Amino acid sequence: MGAKLKVLIVDDSAFFRNRITAALSQADDIEIVGIAADGKEAIERARRLKPDVITMDVEMPVVDGISAVRKIMAETPTRILMFSALTKEGAKETLDALDAGAMDFLPKDMSNLGSGVEEANKQLLERVRAVGQSRLSSVRSVLGSHSHASRTFKLTPSSVTAGRKPELLAIGASTGGPVALRQVLSTLPRNYPLPIVVAVHMPGSFTGAYAERLNTVCSIKVKEATDRDMLIAGQCLIAPGGKQLKVERGPSQYQVRITDPLPGQIYHPSVDLMLSSVAESYRERALGVILTGMGADGLQGAKKLKLAGSSLWSQDQQSCVVYGMPQAVEKAGLSDRVVALDEIGPLLARIS
Structure with a gap:
């Protein structure tokens, strides 16, 4: 030992x-x-x-x-x-x-x-x-959310995603996720063209305050999701802790449904459940991103997302606090792109 x-x-x-x-x-x-x-x-x-x-x-x-x-x-x-x-x-x-x-x-x-x-x-x-x-550098590198926003990348906008241009961004995270997600979202411009849904493992009493905090430091609008919230470009909906978030087609546009967890569901919110609903509703028109986190929540949902034809990114090992959730999808061969944390936001900002 x-x-x-x-x-x-x-x-x-x-x-x-x-x-x-x-x-x-x-x-x-x-x-x-x-x-x-x-x-x-x-x-x-x-x-x-x-x-x-x-x-x-x-x-x-x-x-x-x-x-x-x-x-x-x-x-x-x-x-x-x-x-x-x-x-x-x-x-x-x-x-x-x-x-x-x-x-x-x-x-x-x-x-x-x-x-x-x-x-x-x-x-x-x-x-x-x-x-x-975990690597101590993974924490130190995310202090100061905007410190990497000016970095340039050789990738062209058309090469940001593997397939067609996405119409929804879905992000899942757990351990280390609150800080990592802040860095990603704070890089996106006010007129960001995609709606965003997020499931991060946090207690129910935390997600409201977390969404409010993000809304003050991000150019895009961030709020804790409520049942039947519409998916709007440039707005991020954070799944409430202790609940489940699903994406579905509403009467006029896409919306989220917020429900109580069922017996036996370990994670609430569940990244698997969220991504599975995205796969069913958006099919090949979504981009999933798996950030730092313990365990493998998101793996089953990522499989469904890929089968539907959508793209999937995962955070690289070096920038993760815990390389559990990203490793699970990468090892399963589901990641179209393995990306360092400080590159995820700028790459997502290139989607137009």
Whole structure:
């Protein structure tokens, strides 16, 4: 076995520190190298202990978690996993932390992750490992959403997609997705000719605040999708967390349907479900993009999209926080193009 993953746990609650410690201590490949009770201690211990991963609370005394993330990323860049309250205010704070350089987040009430402590602990371990094994450069490269917008590409507009010009853009993502999606969408011009639908794995209390945040930093309009929203060029609809989003032909134009998840559906929103509905409704006239994410959600939907004749892109391994979802479609031979994150937005902007 290789070197253990070194973790620093930061939280002002002794109860929660003990809970995280108990969960991570079960793993032979993880070593807890330190504990901190506030952001000031976190900054000092990150500098001294040089952990591979930091689990970070948002609300803490002395120095809060967001300020600590900014300082750590400026001084000793480290993979940081935030713990967030499942509230609208908690969502905004978590988005601030992601903007500051945190890699991913989990709900602080871990009972939301599964049916019991064992399942919650399993998901925590999986997320810490995924963050710990990701390339730190994948986070640092996305800070400053517009930093790559001026890059030039040799590809001509006609070569952007493999087949005919798409009429819909559908994007799926999970771990690392909120930051990656922001970079992609912030590159698109106000008069973007395609409607956009997005499924990213986030809690229901987060997607509204996330859509509002994107709407302030993007030229295109971004909103959380509601049932029967029409698909409009230059508008991005974000699937609400805890729900399913499907695309269908409405009475006069295409629309989205928002429904409750069915029993047994692991992901809600599900990228598979969204892409499958796009394949049924748009056939060969769509472009799917699979961004960073753990697992393989999107693989089955991508197969249907390709069978219908549409194009599919996937994010490359080097720029992914977690190369799970993109790897699944690439290994299956479904990717028409494997693209670095900082190239996806500019290439999509060439579609006219």
